[in-house]
Amino acid sequence: MTALPLTARLLREKLDYLLGPVLSSRRTAATLAEQMATLDRSQQDLVLHWVEVIAHSNYEMAYQFVAAAPVALKKLDTGAAEAWIIRAMDVYDREGLHRGSEVFRTIDAHPPSAADHAAATFEENAQVLALFACGLSGRRLQLDVSDEPHTDTETLYLPPRTAVFDNAAANFNLYKVLITLLWAQGRFGTFHVDVVAACANYADPQRAAALLSHFENLRLESRIGSTLPGIARDLARLRGNHDDPRLITLQSPDAVVQDSLALLADHYDTFELPVLPYRIALRPEAAATRAARMQRERSELAEALAQMLPEQPDDRKPEAAAADRIDIRAGLSAATGNMDIEVRIDGTSVSPPAAITQLIESIAQDAGEIPDDYLQAIDQRSNHQSGDETGPADGGDISPDEKGVSHLYDEWDYKRRHYRRDWCVLRELDVTAANDDFVAETLARYRPQVAQLKRTFEMLRDEDRLLKRQATGDDIDFDALVAGYADLESGMELPDRLLIRRHKAERDLAALFMVDMSGSTKGWINDAEREALVMLCEALEVLGDRYAIYGFSGLTRQRCEIFRIKRFDEPYSEDVKQRIAGITPQDYTRMGAAIRHLTKLLNNVDARTRLLISLSDGKPDDYSDHYRGEYGIEDTRQALIEAHRTGIKPFCITIDHEARDYLPHLYGPVNWTLVDNVERLPLKVADIYRRLTA
Amino acid sequence: MTEHFTDGNPIMATKISPLPAKALQTEARFIETEPYYEAAGNEIALFEAAYASQLPVLLKGPTGCGKTRFIEHMAWRLKRPLITVSCHDDLTAADLVGRYLITGNETVWVDGPLAHAVRSGAICYLDEVVEARRDTTVVIHPLADDRRMLPMEKHGELLQAPPEFLLAMSYNPGYQSVLKELKHSTRQRFVAIEFQYPASALEEKIIRTETGADSATAAALVRLAQMTRNLKGSGLDEGASTRLLVHAAKLIARGITPAAACHGAIAEALSDDPEMLQAIDEFASSVF
Ligand SMILES: Nc1ncnc2c1ncn2[C@@H]1O[C@H](COP(=O)(O)OP(=O)(O)OP(=O)(O)O)[C@@H](O)[C@H]1O
Ligand SMILES: [Mg+2]
Numbered sequence: 001m002t003a004l005p006l007t008a009r010l011l012r013e014k015l016d017y018l019l020g021p022v023l024s025s026r027r028t029a030a031t032l033a034e035q036m037a038t039l040d041r042s043q044q045d046l047v048l049h050w051v052e053v054i055a056h057s058n059y060e061m062a063y064q065f066v067a068a069a070p071v072a073l074k075k076l077d078t079g080a081a082e083a084w085i086i087r088a089m090d091v092y093d094r095e096g097l098h099r100g101s102e103v104f105r106t107i108d109a110h111p112p113s114a115a116d117h118a119a120a121t122f123e124e125n126a127q128v129l130a131l132f133a134c135g136l137s138g139r140r141l142q143l144d145v146s147d148e149p150h151t152d153t154e155t156l157y158l159p160p161r162t163a164v165f166d167n168a169a170a171n172f173n174l175y176k177v178l179i180t181l182l183w184a185q186g187r188f189g190t191f192h193v194d195v196v197a198a199c200a201n202y203a204d205p206q207r208a209a210a211l212l213s214h215f216e217n218l219r220l221e222s223r224i225g226s227t228l229p230g231i232a233r234d235l236a237r238l239r240g241n242h243d244d245p246r247l248i249t250l251q252s253p254d255a256v257v258q259d260s261l262a263l264l265a266d267h268y269d270t271f272e273l274p275v276l277p278y279r280i281a282l283r284p285e286a287a288a289t290r291a292a293r294m295q296r297e298r299s300e301l302a303e304a305l306a307q308m309l310p311e312q313p314d315d316r317k318p319e320a321a322a323a324d325r326i327d328i329r330a331g332l333s334a335a336t337g338n339m340d341i342e343v344r345i346d347g348t349s350v351s352p353p354a355a356i357t358q359l360i361e362s363i364a365q366d367a368g369e370i371p372d373d374y375l376q377a378i379d380q381r382s383n384h385q386s387g388d389e390t391g392p393a394d395g396g397d398i399s400p401d402e403k404g405v406s407h408l409y410d411e412w413d414y415k416r417r418h419y420r421r422d423w424c425v426l427r428e429l430d431v432t433a434a435n436d437d438f439v440a441e442t443l444a445r446y447r448p449q450v451a452q453l454k455r456t457f458e459m460l461r462d463e464d465r466l467l468k469r470q471a472t473g474d475d476i477d478f479d480a481l482v483a484g485y486a487d488l489e490s491g492m493e494l495p496d497r498l499l500i501r502r503h504k505a506e507r508d509l510a511a512l513f514m515v516d517m518s519g520s521t522k523g524w525i526n527d528a529e530r531e532a533l534v535m536l537c538e539a540l541e542v543l544g545d546r547y548a549i550y551g552f553s554g555l556t557r558q559r560c561e562i563f564r565i566k567r568f569d570e571p572y573s574e575d576v577k578q579r580i581a582g583i584t585p586q587d588y589t590r591m592g593a594a595i596r597h598l599t600k601l602l603n604n605v606d607a608r609t610r611l612l613i614s615l616s617d618g619k620p621d622d623y624s625d626h627y628r629g630e631y632g633i634e635d636t637r638q639a640l641i642e643a644h645r646t647g648i649k650p651f652c653i654t655i656d657h658e659a660r661d662y663l664p665h666l667y668g669p670v671n672w673t674l675v676d677n678v679e680r681l682p683l684k685v686a687d688i689y690r691r692l693t694a
Numbered sequence: 695m696t697e698h699f700t701d702g703n704p705i706m707a708t709k710i711s712p713l714p715a716k717a718l719q720t721e722a723r724f725i726e727t728e729p730y731y732e733a734a735g736n737e738i739a740l741f742e743a744a745y746a747s748q749l750p751v752l753l754k755g756p757t758g759c760g761k762t763r764f765i766e767h768m769a770w771r772l773k774r775p776l777i778t779v780s781c782h783d784d785l786t787a788a789d790l791v792g793r794y795l796i797t798g799n800e801t802v803w804v805d806g807p808l809a810h811a812v813r814s815g816a817i818c819y820l821d822e823v824v825e826a827r828r829d830t831t832v833v834i835h836p837l838a839d840d841r842r843m844l845p846m847e848k849h850g851e852l853l854q855a856p857p858e859f860l861l862a863m864s865y866n867p868g869y870q871s872v873l874k875e876l877k878h879s880t881r882q883r884f885v886a887i888e889f890q891y892p893a894s895a896l897e898e899k900i901i902r903t904e905t906g907a908d909s910a911t912a913a914a915l916v917r918l919a920q921m922t923r924n925l926k927g928s929g930l931d932e933g934a935s936t937r938l939l940v941h942a943a944k945l946i947a948r949g950i951t952p953a954a955a956c957h958g959a960i961a962e963a964l965s966d967d968p969e970m971l972q973a974i975d976e977f978a979s980s981v982f
Pocket of ligand 1: 757
């Protein structure tokens, strides 16, 4: 039985209540209610439900929604309508009221199609799309959603859903095409000029930008064609396969963004923009991001090259400038689409470390080459010293007994190439146990996975070794018997070790997990970390390896903190569970001192293999005292080297997408791993441990 | 697939005639025709110099990048027999050196592959040496330093390697297990040659030569490989190796569509993760 529609009067009452704060004597809910009265009851309920939800975030958004809803709901089914609302709220969260409410107001500009049931959403394809973007060459790119596809040259913004075609595969494919086009803008120099500024000179800058974007797409399509012909075919099909003779210059492999600008000047007045299933926006952020990056990378390159430069050979004039000794060529190869990079120092070709090659590639992507003044920057480098605090730590402003025993640790200053003695004050504290059901809930949520995990770990534990030539055992060792018989024949005695014994492999292994408790883990990273620890403990209990868990955080060198979660000699008890639940984000990540302290703890355990596994979400970092950046990285590296010297094997599990830039330097090329998707962390950590010790 | 042996299965009624399978042994093997090998750098010269200086050689590199092919090529080039031992976790020193066996009423000493190689002045290639039991280092160490001697305790013999003998081993540093790292005392005895996937042009040439693929197919496969190699550390432990590209090209040459060939030979060989498989399929549909 369908309920009767609500009357306009009743609706007005409800709306008055729900939208009160944005209504006034001149802006009443009367018209809204009248329009809403024309909807059927289920639609009215839908609207009322969402008004309330949206009003939680913003009343004006809710108002705009009610204004647009009656028209929209005549066209959209429930699923499509909700998708539309969510998209609007998403834009609101990201870009504010103006753009968010625009989505409501312009329902006619994005007419929902019959293809809604076949829509592809960003959310459900995020993982595959991220992998796809990661496979494309050049600078690493992030993905995110926005109502309008565009890029700031570091993140590719994609629509939250695509519903252009009547089949899901084609809608998914549109995402792929958009990613490739946005990637190509950065790769093939769309932003070598400030495109937004260039369009600003036209009478209608919006039209100019739309035309320019279209021309660029055509240029990029043919650039893509030589290396990704499949995508180029898709693009051609999407725009109807017809080549406009006026734009033929864009098909040349040498065409650059200036060619598109020239065409814009020629055809601005007359060109009729075709209707395409996608439109890529050119936004001013791209120019800003690029400029900031270029400035940063310019000095990074200067710094890196200065370190690569060997001492000058004696026969050179002492004043030979660095810029004259180094020569870098970098350019895209049209055939392979790869960046060809050649670095020469004093005339001989060298192969720089991967991080520097990436830097050069990124610069060449922005500038088209390595400009000469980048090399001059080496000589102009200011010799800024890291003269922050002086003198060894004195225990800080907190007295030792106030917050546990304090330990002093050295810190490595890479600029001076020596240790600052007793520089850091570290305290061991207890995590405040949380009295909640976090552990039980986690176990319930992952029940099937926990069972699976335990099975795989059992297999690891039960991996028997066949010990041959044993005096006692459960089977005859035929090899030994035959060999023994041979001994006997040749006059020797029959040996007594002729049996095989099954032996449970002794896993003489101790693992210490150090968990990042810095402020940056706040929210879902912290949740994922805690869940990961729960899963890990379940698995390790099966295995019987000795393990301990400590958290670390800190705020300046005077306050490095280590949080006890589980000591080696402590069973996996209720207390431990509550401490895991109680892990809360603290301050910063001064990693060196933490590693030095935990190294000491780990070395107190007698085991053949000692593992120090850190779980982190980013670079070492600390508040305002030069620990950020290279100093922190080098100190952490030094601490890891010290640990390694004592026989510890360090390993790092990270969720930082930039990990590739510094972790190989810290942990070596293979002793770290990136878990791309935080949601998978809980399942991954135990799995990584298993493979690491298999 | 043995599960299909059911009673009354008509297929079973037909007599199966044995195929002339080649019996491959750990016998020293002379390689008579030149194995195709495309040098990426100075590895041939380096290997020859190490051989001339009687220094053992360690081939480092990811799976499927040409290490085995290289050693075969060098054996052919240096005109020495090659003995390859695939190491596994039950391989003991005795398996390498040899043991007594009984035939009839006599006990006979039988050389293991390493002893055999030393005696015949062959190249002995220990593939994936980290997999072997730790006690194998006892015999490898004296052979790999300037003593060049193989102690055969059981047999009461100490073999001195002739100048023609060479010990080579392979090692994949991508291994993640800390329990399987190569010990420093072992690796520091060897001249290391590092292998990487070949540069694009070279890799394309290898695919063309190995499979007769046309240059467009070869180029597309190399681009696909590079895309997967970009995912190393972000979901993949290794990108697609040259070997996988050769496999895919062979399937394509037999009329399999590129998409199906890449899926079977590359995607499924790299991952079981459904999203990763889809991503690799998307790469394939982009490059072809
Ligand atoms: N440089 C090369 N020249 C010729 N063929 C090559 C070369 N590199 C790779 N290949 C091809 O790749 C295939 C795999 O190479 P190979 O078997 O030598 O790998 P590998 O390094 O020994 O791998 P693994 O570590 O898995 O044993 C070869 O059969 C060959 O087809
Ligand atoms: Mg091999």
